Amino acid sequence: MSSRSRARALSARLPFGIGTVVLILCAAMLVTVGVVLSGGKYQVDDTEYAYGELRDYHRAPSIAWTIVGHEDLPDYRDEVTIQVVDTSDEGWLIAYPSGLGRSFTMVDRRNGRMLWDSPINAGQGDCAVNEAGQVGCAVQLGTPLDDGFYLVDDAGHPTQTSEYLDTKKVVGLGNNFLRVNRVGHQVSLNTPAGKTIWARTFAAPVVDIEVTGDIVVVKTADASQYLVNPTNGDNRIACDQCNIALYPTGVTVEHQDHNAERVTSYATVNGRVDADPVDDSEGLQVESGPSTLALLTASNRIFADRGEYEVRDPARHGALWRISDRELSKSGAIACGSLVNFGRLDGSRTTYALADGKHIGSGPPPGPEQPILANPACIGSTDTTMILSNQGQLTALTPENTVAWEQGVGSPGLIKVVEGYIVLSEGATMSVLRPN
Template identity: 95%
Template sequence: MSSRSRARALSARLPFGIGTVVLILCAAMLVTVGVVLSGGKYQVDDAEYAYGELRDYHRAPSIAWTIVGHEDLPDYRDEVTIQVVDTSDEGWLIAYPSGLGRSFTMVDRRNGRLLWDSPVNAGQGDCAFNEAGQVGCAVQLGTPLDDGFYLVDDAGVPTQTARYLDTKKVVGLGNNFLRVNRVGHQLSLNTPAGKTIWARTFAAPVVDIEVTGDIVVVKTADASQFLVNPTNGDNRIACDQCDIALYPTGVTVEHQDYNAERVTTYATINGRVDPDPVDDSEGLQVESGPSTLPLLTASNRIFADRGEYEVRDPARQGALWRISDRELSKSGAIACGSLVNFGRLDGSRTTYALADGDHIGSGPPPGPEQPILANPACIGSTGTTMILSNQGQLTALTPENNVAWEQGVGSPGLIKAVEGYIVLSEGSTMSVLRPD
């Protein structure tokens, strides 16, 4: 998921699961721009989804719509994946290989209809939404546009607003745009007209930026990370050899220096992270995966005689709940959306609710009807079902360790959750799976 897409997702309002408005549309229409739609009805759910929470995918989904690169996207090049890189309301900004870099265009998330008359070729540059819904594009070696910064209107017509060069990445922040220069060392915040609000230089190149409302996390190539003040670019939190992860109520900072591993948590207050830590625990690490709450375990488990885990709320001291069992595996736990799934020594698995530790279900060891999970990656959870990327396919796993449904993923393949939808990028196509 793009930084801006994560920004919209991560700013979801609490509590999760509050009333959603579901509008049933009539049979999907054939879109003349070449986007292929599947038959049936398409549901629109305007609730916000974040932290690995998906829309309803309890049953095997059909294809809602598909974009075929060589048929639908002008100047599409090679078999490189097409990706959703940003979202704003019902518009999805997609990027694909074209010319000397990438082109960008807008699609309607409900049916895949192309919304721009023609794509914007940004070359080695980048495009993103800001909070006002404006698309800003930094063009570098694009065609036919001159190098510079452009705002793109609803029809896809670009208007140059600034002549500055040297931008390889753009991320929206409020009504403005963050940009990273070509060598990656300088980050600046600029207005749509190109006026610089602040700029700072990092010792190592910036490799990623996550924006969540007013929360900005910058990750650099030397494994340092920074949570910066959006108004002036100063550090609120900074660390080396670490990982900063965002959750609904705060952040975790996992310090990874050898023999000095620890996890520090900070609370989010009025949309901003309080720089004073809530808790600091030595010898712990955070299990990776998109989830509503962090799952922690010991950083050194070599001599442990059992699996031990705890779930934290970053805004509170101590653990919400803990689990310790000699039959519990020391590894292989999956924090996924609102669920956590643990492996047992006999190969079976058991599922709990992250929020309160409520036991949801257990299943037998792998067999003819049970899957073998080899390095699974969480896509998200839907109710009590986890959706995992497992051995080159999409697997829906029930609390009883049964496969609710599976779908193969072509190569090269990429699976992403975008606003609660599952998006498959396979070779020269990109498809959205229809929720139940």
């Protein structure tokens, strides 16, 4: 790895007695072309919404559009969630319960209108979109299609290109498709025509595959994770009892073995993760949550008498900034989009910008205008507001620890972020919340 110069450290006293934040360097933001729903129309938006960054939801949103399973989706069954499973330039690929498994169809992201003449019933199989915009479906026990692998055109018409190959999961990777077999032990990369580029077997069943560009993370049932080379399937990084987290500039690997906790970071170079580590720090853990930078904590150390946290850019050695104070809680920190929110021993909370440690605001303990946060999960951030999943509802938390807006989520419920939009799946409906 080439050496990197370090910026001169700056320090600033925080309000409310919260220790000291040390600024070491700043991070850059990536932008790309996008669109935003406003008043039912698209407006140009040049921001890339990823890593917990949302479109504008600082005020209570209205519903942009809703799909009702029993009314809009042929052969929909049960009160089971409808969800977005992939995206393309044309629209969103949604899946819903149908027949002996699931059906898939493409909808217009602007209004929820069906773009296909009829859905693809994949039965026990799966569908996904590759970077070329092709929709590939592995069909098993579907109706009326025979078992096989199909490409689906823009009108929803399928053409069989290869055999079924015992596939239960499909994920787009470049112009090809990753396929996981029925028992979950084998992963293969195949062309749309069905030619196998590579295949490998894992000791434990695969439970998830995360693909971001050319970065492929395979997670297995024994808590092992693998960051694999997309060209041949070989390991770039492999670990047991660990978690690999992706960020705009690299990845962190949190090793979770008892009394041997540590965090190793790797930089992304030309879209791929460099196998040489940038940093390796013992005794630290990564706070979960989609965020633009990694929040690490040392508060788990035995006999720690304060909350201790630091923010890392995986592509750089050392911390961007640190915070340590006896009044800071050792738990309950929330890394969310471009923000981080800390709890204090008296129940109050305080918010900072992840990029530079700038203090944004603080608020009192829970009260008439302050929410009770019980195991909140980050959905994303919008400007200085965090959107959290909290006790069965969406809660928009301001830096002053007040509620900007709340919205209940029905059961069974699922909250997803798709291209910066908040999508709610509740029972037999799926709705998109319109940004402000």
